[in-house]
Amino acid sequence: MLFDTHTHLDQKEFDSNRDEVLRRAQEAGVKYLVAVGCTASDSQKCVQLAAQYDGVYAAVGIQPNYIAEAGVNDWAVIEELATATGVVAIGETGLDRHWDYTPFDIQQDYFDRHIRLAQKHDLPFVVHMRDCDDDIMQMLRKARQSGLLKGIMHSFTGDAQMAAECVELGMHISFAGMLTFKKSQALRECAATIPDERLLVETDCPYLSPEPVRSKRPNEPAFVRHTATCLAEVRQVSLDELAKQTTKNACRLFGLTS
Numbered sequence: 001m002l003f004d005t006h007t008h009l010d011q012k013e014f015d016s017n018r019d020e021v022l023r024r025a026q027e028a029g030v031k032y033l034v035a036v037g038c039t040a041s042d043s044q045k046c047v048q049l050a051a052q053y054d055g056v057y058a059a060v061g062i063q064p065n066y067i068a069e070a071g072v073n074d075w076a077v078i079e080e081l082a083t084a085t086g087v088v089a090i091g092e093t094g095l096d097r098h099w100d101y102t103p104f105d106i107q108q109d110y111f112d113r114h115i116r117l118a119q120k121h122d123l124p125f126v127v128h129m130r131d132c133d134d135d136i137m138q139m140l141r142k143a144r145q146s147g148l149l150k151g152i153m154h155s156f157t158g159d160a161q162m163a164a165e166c167v168e169l170g171m172h173i174s175f176a177g178m179l180t181f182k183k184s185q186a187l188r189e190c191a192a193t194i195p196d197e198r199l200l201v202e203t204d205c206p207y208l209s210p211e212p213v214r215s216k217r218p219n220e221p222a223f224v225r226h227t228a229t230c231l232a233e234v235r236q237v238s239l240d241e242l243a244k245q246t247t248k249n250a251c252r253l254f255g256l257t258s
């Protein structure tokens with residue numbers, strides 16, 4: 001049994017075949033997944049999907065690259081959605097220096113808002129990071145001053161030292177398809193160092209399919225099995241054991257009974 005902790009099931013790539021995609025996920029042993037919003041309207045759609053499908057939960061937030069185009073009421077929408085049925089996390093949030101879509105100080109302001117909203121409702125927050133490890137760590141250290149953090153470093157691509165500090169701050173570390181790529185040896189070595197109880201798996205679908213289905217597009221929740229298989233090999237445990245551990249971790253973090 002697997003838990004895909006980060007999908008964009010709301011995206012238009014799945015509009016024509018969402019039932020089929022979810023059936024394939026079930027067949028692959030993926031019992032649960034989180035549909036993660038990147039905008040206020042995407043977040044609304046994620047909440048609807050959680051209401052519609054068994055085993056589907058929602059995360060609501062405004063992803064850093066979409067803040068600049070957000071409407072004036074969008075943050076209020078997120079605040080309201082935070083208490084909707086099926087919402088298990090706030091995000092995705094975080095920081096991104098790769099794309100220059102949102103001024104960085106505004107990204108920091110929204111990252112801070114997401115963390116505080118998550119803390120207010122005792123929900124985990126979902127962190128996206130790209131080309132800004134130091135900036136992320138600075139904000140996490142600051143947030144830690146008001147208590148142990150409850151959140152996910154999503155599609156983690158940092159090094160073992162950064163992962164260890166995130167774990168110390170209270171965070172969970174989630175690995176996506178990039179872990180399976182040939183060039184990702186350093187990331188696999190990092191993945192071997194994460195404590196059992198803080199480890200998660202995800203697809204981040206429809207983006208970046210894992211090996212050996214890397215050429216298949218879109219990526220879909222069923223493919224989390226490949227990333228889990230890679231992670232099990234790296235950590236020298238059986239797939240079954242890895243699946244059990246990561247599902248248990250996700251259920252505990254999201255407040256679900258498995």
Ligand code: NI
Pocket residue numbers: 006008036092204
């Ligand atoms: Ni994402």
